[in-house]
Amino acid sequence: MTEAPRLVARDRPELILGDHGLCPGCGEPVALRILLEVLEELDIVRRSIGVVGHGCYGSFVQIMDVEVLQCLHGRAPSCATGIKRVRPGTVVFTMQGDGDMVNEGLQEVLHTAARGENVTCILLNNGVFGDTGGHQTATTVVGQRTKTSLDGRNPETHGYPIPVADLAASLAGVCYVARGAVSTAGGVARTKRMLRCAFEHQLAGHGFGLVEILTMCPTGWFVPAGSGPDYLTSSLEAAYPLGELPLRGHA
Amino acid sequence: MNGTVPARQLLDGCAAITESAIAAGCRFFAGYPMSPFTGLLENMSRRLPQVGGHCLNAESEIEAVNMALGAAAAGVRAATGSCGQGLALMQETIAELALNELPLVIVNMARNQQDYFQATRGGGWGDYRTITLAPKDVPEAVEHAQLLFHLADRYRAPVLLYGDPLIAQTHVSVDVAARDFGQLPAKDWALDGTSGGTGHSRQIWTWAMGKVSAPGPGPDRHWRAVAAKFEQIARDEARSETHQIDGAETVVVAFGSAGLFVEHVVDELRADGHRVGLFRPVTLWPFPGADLAVATRNASRVLVFELNAGQMLDDVRQFAHDRGVVRFIGGVSIHASGLSFGPLLDAAPIRSRILEATA
Amino acid sequence: MSRGIVTIDTERCKGCDLCIQACPPKVLEMSAEVNEMGYRFPILHDGCTGCTACQLVCPDYVFAVYRFDSP
Numbered sequence A: 001m002t003e004a005p006r007l008v009a010r011d012r013p014e015l016i017l018g019d020h021g022l023c024p025g026c027g028e029p030v031a032l033r034i035l036l037e038v039l040e041e042l043d044i045v046r047r048s049i050g051v052v053g054h055g056c057y058g059s060f061v062q063i064m065d066v067e068v069l070q071c072l073h074g075r076a077p078s079c080a081t082g083i084k085r086v087r088p089g090t091v092v093f094t095m096q097g098d099g100d101m102v103n104e105g106l107q108e109v110l111h112t113a114a115r116g117e118n119v120t121c122i123l124l125n126n127g128v129f130g131d132t133g134g135h136q137t138a139t140t141v142v143g144q145r146t147k148t149s150l151d152g153r154n155p156e157t158h159g160y161p162i163p164v165a166d167l168a169a170s171l172a173g174v175c176y177v178a179r180g181a182v183s184t185a186g187g188v189a190r191t192k193r194m195l196r197c198a199f200e201h202q203l204a205g206h207g208f209g210l211v212e213i214l215t216m217c218p219t220g221w222f223v224p225a226g227s228g229p230d231y232l233t234s235s236l237e238a239a240y241p242l243g244e245l246p247l248r249g250h251a
Numbered sequence B: 001m002n003g004t005v006p007a008r009q010l011l012d013g014c015a016a017i018t019e020s021a022i023a024a025g026c027r028f029f030a031g032y033p034m035s036p037f038t039g040l041l042e043n044m045s046r047r048l049p050q051v052g053g054h055c056l057n058a059e060s061e062i063e064a065v066n067m068a069l070g071a072a073a074a075g076v077r078a079a080t081g082s083c084g085q086g087l088a089l090m091q092e093t094i095a096e097l098a099l100n101e102l103p104l105v106i107v108n109m110a111r112n113q114q115d116y117f118q119a120t121r122g123g124g125w126g127d128y129r130t131i132t133l134a135p136k137d138v139p140e141a142v143e144h145a146q147l148l149f150h151l152a153d154r155y156r157a158p159v160l161l162y163g164d165p166l167i168a169q170t171h172v173s174v175d176v177a178a179r180d181f182g183q184l185p186a187k188d189w190a191l192d193g194t195s196g197g198t199g200h201s202r203q204i205w206t207w208a209m210g211k212v213s214a215p216g217p218g219p220d221r222h223w224r225a226v227a228a229k230f231e232q233i234a235r236d237e238a239r240s241e242t243h244q245i246d247g248a249e250t251v252v253v254a255f256g257s258a259g260l261f262v263e264h265v266v267d268e269l270r271a272d273g274h275r276v277g278l279f280r281p282v283t284l285w286p287f288p289g290a291d292l293a294v295a296t297r298n299a300s301r302v303l304v305f306e307l308n309a310g311q312m313l314d315d316v317r318q319f320a321h322d323r324g325v326v327r328f329i330g331g332v333s334i335h336a337s338g339l340s341f342g343p344l345l346d347a348a349p350i351r352s353r354i355l356e357a358t359a
Numbered sequence C: 001m002s003r004g005i006v007t008i009d010t011e012r013c014k015g016c017d018l019c020i021q022a023c024p025p026k027v028l029e030m031s032a033e034v035n036e037m038g039y040r041f042p043i044l045h046d047g048c049t050g051c052t053a054c055q056l057v058c059p060d061y062v063f064a065v066y067r068f069d070s071p
Helices: A028-041 A058-063 A076-086 A096-104 A106-116 A164-169 A186-202 A225-241 B013-023 B038-051 B061-073 B085-101 B116-121 B138-155 B165-169 B218-236 B256-271 B289-295 B314-318 B347-359 C018-022 C053-057
Strands: A007-009 A048-052 A065-069 A093-099 A121-125 A174-181 A208-214 B008-013 B028-031 B054-057 B078-082 B104-109 B132-135 B158-163 B171-173 B240-243 B250-253 B276-281 B281-287 B299-302 B327-328 C004-008 C028-030 C042-045 C063-067
Touching: A028 A058, A028 A093, A028 A121, A048 A058, A048 A076, A048 C004, A076 A093, A076 A096, A076 A106, A076 B028, A076 B054, A093 A186, A096 A106, A096 A121, A096 B138, A106 A121, A106 A164, A106 A208, A121 A186, A164 A174, A164 A208, A174 A186, A174 A225, A186 A208, A208 A225, A225 B250, A225 B281, A225 C004, A225 C018, B008 B013, B013 B038, B013 B104, B013 B138, B013 B158, B013 B165, B013 B171, B013 B299, B028 B038, B028 B061, B028 B289, B038 B104, B038 B138, B038 B165, B038 B240, B038 C053, B054 B061, B061 B078, B061 B085, B061 B104, B078 B085, B085 B104, B085 B116, B085 B158, B085 B218, B104 B138, B104 B165, B116 B158, B116 B281, B132 B314, B138 B171, B138 B276, B158 B171, B165 B256, B240 B256, B240 B299, B256 C042, B276 B289, B276 B299, B289 B314, B299 B314, B314 B327, C004 C042, C018 C028, C018 C053, C042 C063, C053 C063
Parallel strands: A048 A065, A048 A093, A093 A121, A121 A208, A174 A208, B028 B054, B028 B078, B078 B104, B104 B158, B132 B158, B250 B276, B250 B299, B299 B327
Antiparallel strands: A007 C063, B008 B171, B132 B281, B240 B276, C004 C063, C028 C042
């Protein structure tokens, strides 16, 4: 007699309403899935408001069944501040790429962190402006080839990448900073726990939280879809070590 | 008079606008210090927490207006502002507010009248307009502040109050009690989280594509609809005032504090037998062109007096009954500090320019 | 003998190969045919442990994972 197997993992949460249309091997849909799973598991979907910036992930606003304000490039932390101040009972998060948060919006996220706004900022970091076709950002790593650093990022002409999570971790007002990656099964599971931890801090009113998620962008990295995880591990992880960052801003 | 707490108080313009906004239900303000706007931020900072509101001294003008955008998206009456130089940084977000159909009151406590183009043409992107009210004095600013919260909510758009240093810093006895402009629909579009997980979760997006389960109009239909809304506003919300316009051969056109000075000079000149009157646009946008055409129907001269190199002049030329009789008698006139009006904003030079133009 | 089993939405797959790499017992193999979008998709062989590695890494939400409580 055959026994019916028990479901241990659904393909996608009900909060994802349709297909995303992003490139094969893109890490951003993995980040979306674990974010929405965490909202479901914490039972905070009906209190949540997402502030989504501009990038490939911008199209997620059409498929995520959560209230969303789509905002100007870089400005999500400020919009999140306004929402959370007037509706402190909601759970407010931002979803921003590295071009959005670390280029256009660097001062916004750092000011929001320093003010200790009780919101959770989520950085999808693939070291490239994917949506515009693969251009250098402030997190592009040394040696990484993009359409505006064709021979690889060279410190003499292009300077160095900015580890925004480390900057945030140096500020008082910050209660949680972590960096995960969705390049391996273990990494996905650990990153999901980081997201859960960040939202638990917000629910407890502890201050500002930042979760940086390294995501694969094989198109922007000029590698085959299947090579994304290896490229992430060998190139991005060296510049952006994974784990929960120690908070240095508190006495 | 006897024993009641007066709604009438002696306040400078910044304090008066603050009280008026609070009376209208404003409960969120964010701003960045810049003269002569700073008094508004200071007053809001002191008063809003007293009424359960929030005031943030933002780290930049861009952050201030985006914080206010967030508060507005959450359904709260919100405001921000600066002077023209700071408003220059807010232009992208003003367009975003217009195309997102979010209400927000923005105060340009300007240093002079050189921001007319900025206010009426806008420096953002796309097809949008900004309702702009230009009070001539503090009492009118008090009225306009409350009216703007009503208009912002009624039309779901960012709206602008064009003030200046005289309005900001002059103390006047004003009545800041709440005015009733009529009922407005509930803000069922505002974000509060509660529609999450229903398949119809709320979405505020300039492209208005909606969700795959509940598609929106998309950018083409949405932006057409927004443009059509502003065309409707242009038909319905133009405001102007005239002073001693009957039988005027010379019509002087002026806005804001300049209008107040011209009003006084017109009275002087009328007493001396000159047939001169004032047409004062109250809304800079929509510019009251139809009213202007009527008011200048019999004028042999239309003189534009504004403290800039000629900005409202363009609108007067477009709408005056006879474009050929329009002349510019204003000019750039800046105080030595750079922060306020120069010597041209005074009765004597205004009088002599009007007489020179009518000689 | 498999402790687990997965369902595979072959039409959603974009052929990125990440599941092939992630599967610890190596029981996934890309097909020879292609789906409607033109991508090859994974096929499951015996020996699945129901560990959910494929479901965790998949960007296109192709996998639902099941376990047999008695193998």
